[in-house]
Amino acid sequence: MKILAGVFCLVVLPLVGQAKLNVVVTTPDLASIAKEIGGENVEITTLAKPTEDPHFVDAKPSFIVKLNRADVLIEGGAELEIGWLPALLDQSRNSRIAPGAPGHIACAQGIQLLEVPSTLDRSKGDIHAAGNPHYLIDPVNAKIVAQHIAGSFCALDAKSCEVYRANLKKFTSAIDTKLTEWQKKLEAFKGQQVVAYHNSWLYFGERFGLKIDLFLEPKPGVPPTPTHLAEVITKMKMDKVHVIIVDPYLNRRTAETVAEKTDATVVDVTQFPGGVKGTEGGYIPLMDYLVNAIANALAQKPK
Ligand SMILES: [Zn+2]
Numbered sequence: 001m002k003i004l005a006g007v008f009c010l011v012v013l014p015l016v017g018q019a020k021l022n023v024v025v026t027t028p029d030l031a032s033i034a035k036e037i038g039g040e041n042v043e044i045t046t047l048a049k050p051t052e053d054p055h056f057v058d059a060k061p062s063f064i065v066k067l068n069r070a071d072v073l074i075e076g077g078a079e080l081e082i083g084w085l086p087a088l089l090d091q092s093r094n095s096r097i098a099p100g101a102p103g104h105i106a107c108a109q110g111i112q113l114l115e116v117p118s119t120l121d122r123s124k125g126d127i128h129a130a131g132n133p134h135y136l137i138d139p140v141n142a143k144i145v146a147q148h149i150a151g152s153f154c155a156l157d158a159k160s161c162e163v164y165r166a167n168l169k170k171f172t173s174a175i176d177t178k179l180t181e182w183q184k185k186l187e188a189f190k191g192q193q194v195v196a197y198h199n200s201w202l203y204f205g206e207r208f209g210l211k212i213d214l215f216l217e218p219k220p221g222v223p224p225t226p227t228h229l230a231e232v233i234t235k236m237k238m239d240k241v242h243v244i245i246v247d248p249y250l251n252r253r254t255a256e257t258v259a260e261k262t263d264a265t266v267v268d269v270t271q272f273p274g275g276v277k278g279t280e281g282g283y284i285p286l287m288d289y290l291v292n293a294i295a296n297a298l299a300q301k302p303k
Contacts, residue, residue, distance in 0.1 A: 036146065048272075138204060
């Protein structure tokens with residue numbers, strides 16, 4: 001009888017271990033929110049590194065294995081991952097996370113996307129052909145995504161639904177409290193213009209009243225050209241723009257060259273927890289860092 005009980009334990013224990021939802025997430029910002037909602041009930045694997053361009057992630061063969069074993073896939077959608085995810089998903093042969101399956105969470109659903117073109121045109125190399133996919137950098141959109149994820153987790157794992165709902169409430173109220181603080185910090189700079197390398201700061205600008213609409217790239221995904229940079233420099237001088245923000249995977253040297261010619265400051269920013277030192281703690285520490293770094297740079301007089 002003792003032997004039988006021992007065998008029973010050996011069989012049952014691994015099954016208890018597997019009770020967690022196995023969640024694969026494309027980018028670290030989504031992973032941070034999924035962790036807030038899922039807590040101890042989910043096992044999260046993130047595909048992209050925080051220092052990697054979400055449009056051009058290095059698709060390793062190991063990703064196929066991870067996707068094959070996943071119960072849930074969370075992606076940003078709006079074509080953010082179109083360059084690398086669909087082929088991996090096909091090869092993973094996992095119907096649980098196929099597009100349209102309950103285990104496939106495309107977070108752009110339910111988001112009011114900005115810059116959606118009236119006609120789809122990829123011919124000029126613009127990688128934002130379906131609208132601007134960098135919506136998660138607006139904390140209000142982070143709340144919408146959190147709600148979406150909680151709803152999907154509840155549908156897939158009903159026994160833990162109460163936990164997911166409680167976690168959602170906690171995250172939402174933490175964002176609400178912080179949002180007031182962030183808005184207050186950036187209030188003094190309302191209407192000011194900031195240069196970005198890539199057009200991934202639109203939603204942040206809209207939420208906090210900054211104009212982040214001048215870019216070192218001539219089009220999203222098209223590398224800067226000398227002619228375009230000369231135009232940017234002229235505009236910056238004319239309108240006294242003195243802050244350039246640059247993500248870790250973009251060419252900081254280009255930003256520095258423009259900054260030297262315009263007496264501007266280059267600020268290291270990221271949309272992903274862990275992309276820049278001090279942002280490792282998750283979505284809220286990331287926003288804390290961004291608001292402070294951008295406010296401090298704007299508060300400085302042009303060099
Ligand atoms: Zn982009």
